[in-house]
Amino acid sequence: MTSTDLSALLSRPFTLAVAARHGVGRSVVRRLVRDGDVRRVIHGVYVGAQVGDTPQVRAGAAVMVMPRGAVVCGRTAAWLHGVRVPADPRDAARRTAPVEVVVPVGAVLPRRHGCRARTMALAPGEVVRLAGIPVTSPLRTAADLARTSDRDTGVVVLDGFLRAGLIPPAALAGLVGRYAGHPGCRRLAEVVRxxxxxxxxxxxxxxxxxxxxxxxxxxxxxxxIRSAFGRVLHRFALAWPGALVGVRMTEDRHWVRARQRSIAGQGWLVLDCPRAQAGTDPAATAARIGSELRLRERRNAGDLAA
Incomplete structure (x- = not known):
C-alpha cells in the first residue's frame, strides 16, 4: 500500500476488516495505534489521529459495527442535526458521551463500549441520511428527547429544533397525537405546550x-423594540412591556443588575442577567428578577399616587 492509499484509509473510520481489504493487517493497525498515528474511536473502529473527535466521526464509526438497519438517535442525532442539547445525566462522569443508536425490533441488542443502543420501531419517514449516516428525523429526534427527558430539558430541546427551523411550528399541533401511546406521551404534551x-x-x-x-x-x-422604520433597536430575552422592564442576557458573572435606559424614547428598566447564572440556577435568578419587577411596580404606583 502506498502512503497515499494509507492516508485515504486513515481519513475516515475503519474496522480491521476494512483495513485488511486495503492490505493493512491487524499488527500494522496495532503499531499505528501504539505510535500515535491511529486512535480507536469506539471498540473495533479506528481512525487517523489527525481526524477530529466529532459527533459525526463517532456516529459514522458506530453504524459500521451495529446490526443492519441501525439508526443514530437521541442526543447524538440532535448534534448531527446541528442542535446542541444538554448532556444526559448518566454521562456526567464520562469524558465523551456514547453514541446513541436504535436497532430494529427483533435484532440482537448490541453491547459495545462507546455506544448506547436500544430497540425501537421507526417509520420510513422518521429516518434521514446526513453525510451518509442514517439518523432519526428532526421531528422524531425532538419527540424522543422530549418524551425521555425532564420537562425543562425537553423544552430546551424542542426550542432548539424550532429555532433552527428544523421543525415547522405548524407541526407541533400534530406531534402529540402522532406519538400518542408512546412512553412519555404526557411529558411530550407538556413540552409542546x-x-x-x-x-x-x-x-x-x-x-x-x-x-x-x-x-x-x-x-x-x-x-x-423597533424604530419607526422597522430596524431592531434592542432585543430582550424576556420583557414585561406594560411595566417597561426587560431582561438582557450578558456574559459577565455578576448578579442580576438593574439600570435605567432610554430606548425608543421610553424609560426602560434593563435587568442585566448573567447567562451562566440563568442556566445553572434559574430559580434564584427568577426570584431576583421578581424582586426588581415588584420594586418597579411599587415605584410606578407611588408616582401615580403623587
Whole structure:
C-alpha cells in the first residue's frame, strides 16, 4: 500500500476488516495505534489521529459495527442535526458521551463500549441520511428527547429544533397525537405546550420556565423594540412591556443588575442577567428578577399616587 492509499484509509473510520481489504493487517493497525498515528474511536473502529473527535466521526464509526438497519438517535442525532442539547445525566462522569443508536425490533441488542443502543420501531419517514449516516428525523429526534427527558430539558430541546427551523411550528399541533401511546406521551404534551421558537438559547428557556415558580406573570419572549422604520433597536430575552422592564442576557458573572435606559424614547428598566447564572440556577435568578419587577411596580404606583 502506498502512503497515499494509507492516508485515504486513515481519513475516515475503519474496522480491521476494512483495513485488511486495503492490505493493512491487524499488527500494522496495532503499531499505528501504539505510535500515535491511529486512535480507536469506539471498540473495533479506528481512525487517523489527525481526524477530529466529532459527533459525526463517532456516529459514522458506530453504524459500521451495529446490526443492519441501525439508526443514530437521541442526543447524538440532535448534534448531527446541528442542535446542541444538554448532556444526559448518566454521562456526567464520562469524558465523551456514547453514541446513541436504535436497532430494529427483533435484532440482537448490541453491547459495545462507546455506544448506547436500544430497540425501537421507526417509520420510513422518521429516518434521514446526513453525510451518509442514517439518523432519526428532526421531528422524531425532538419527540424522543422530549418524551425521555425532564420537562425543562425537553423544552430546551424542542426550542432548539424550532429555532433552527428544523421543525415547522405548524407541526407541533400534530406531534402529540402522532406519538400518542408512546412512553412519555404526557411529558411530550407538556413540552409542546411550553415550547417557544423565540427563545435564543437554553439559558433563556430555563429562565422562562422558572418564572411561574417565582410568582411572576408571563413574559414576552424575545421582545424586540423597533424604530419607526422597522430596524431592531434592542432585543430582550424576556420583557414585561406594560411595566417597561426587560431582561438582557450578558456574559459577565455578576448578579442580576438593574439600570435605567432610554430606548425608543421610553424609560426602560434593563435587568442585566448573567447567562451562566440563568442556566445553572434559574430559580434564584427568577426570584431576583421578581424582586426588581415588584420594586418597579411599587415605584410606578407611588408616582401615580403623587
Amino acid at each position: 411550553l415550547a417557544d421558537s423565540r427563545s435564543a438559547g437554553a439559558e433563556e428557556t430555563r429562565l422562562r420556565l422558572a418564572l411561574p415558580g417565582a410568582g411572576l406573570p408571563a413574559a414576552e419572549v424575545g421582545w424586540e
